[in-house]
Amino acid sequence: MSWQTEMLKATATSDTTGNNVYEMSVWLYADSAWDKWVAEKSASTATPTENEKEFMNNYSSYTLRIKCDITKVAGTTYTANRAESGCCLRDESQKGGGYCMKLNSLQTDVISLFLTNAQFETVLATPYDLTSISTVQKAYEGITTFSISNKSLNAVGQKLDSWVGTKVQPWPAASYTEMYRFEKGSKATGYIYNYVGIDSKRWLDETKILNEAVRAFVGASLLSLGTAIGTLLF
Numbered sequence: 366m367s368w369q370t371e372m373l374k375a376t377a378t379s380d381t382t383g384n385n386v387y388e389m390s391v392w393l394y395a396d397s398a399w400d401k402w403v404a405e406k407s408a409s410t411a412t413p414t415e416n417e418k419e420f421m422n423n424y425s426s427y428t429l430r431i432k433c434d435i436t437k438v439a440g441t442t443y444t445a446n447r448a449e450s451g452c453c454l455r456d457e458s459q460k461g462g463g464y465c466m467k468l469n470s471l472q473t474d475v476i477s478l479f480l481t482n483a484q485f486e487t488v489l490a491t492p493y494d495l496t497s498i499s500t501v502q503k504a505y506e507g508i509t510t511f512s513i514s515n516k517s518l519n520a521v522g523q524k525l526d527s528w529v530g531t532k533v534q535p536w537p538a539a540s541y542t543e544m545y546r547f548e549k550g551s552k553a554t555g556y557i558y559n560y561v562g563i564d565s566k567r568w569l570d571e572t573k574i575l576n577e578a579v580r581a582f583v584g585a586s587l588l589s590l591g592t593a594i595g596t597l598l599f
């Protein structure tokens with residue numbers, strides 16, 4: 366069984382209307398680079414910040430990776446103003462929280478959002494958008510927010526068509542603040558959010574059971590050695 370969970374996908378071949386080229390896929394896996402980072406910060410010679418101490422206690426190596434491709438959604442491409450458009454993942458087995466990644470105002474970078482179950486209910490109702498959701502208060506790349514890689518820019522205007530977001534997940538807990546943990550075997554809903562759409566048609570969704578990797582996704586995660594650990598923003 367593949368450990369990729371493909372939530373939504375349309376290709377130029379599969380969509381005979383020619384109006385859609387998109388994908389929202391999810392991976393769950395353990396990343397040993399997180400354990401190495403924790404060991405370095407826990408060494409007797411280290412001087413971790415208070416935020417680093419908090420993250421070491423609350424987070425684990427269990428990593429969430431999301432691919433978001435919005436190249437063409439219901440005929441909308443980079444020629445339209447796709448600011449705010451992106452992808453979301455919502456838990457359907459536990460408390461209903463999750464994350465979204467959306468384009469910034471210039472459509473050149475990605476903003477991470479954490480949503481509770483109640484907030485998902487809000488954005489999936491009138492006016493069907495993400496503008497009411499605040500950005501994460503403690504913004505630390507790869508831990509509380511997604512580290513963005515594999516960016517694909519269109520040829521004109523250098524605006525993002527697709528990207529991959531990666532972040533470590535917290536340990537299991539009874540409640541979370543600005544974080545959430547997705548588990549293998551849990552039911553989750555993937556969303557593609559097309560801000561240019563009208564009302565509920567802004568949202569495409571598909572619900573599936575999440576798969577998991579047997580071992581670490583070597584060399585591809587945010588926390589791969591030599592890249593993300595050194596770029597965490599403390």
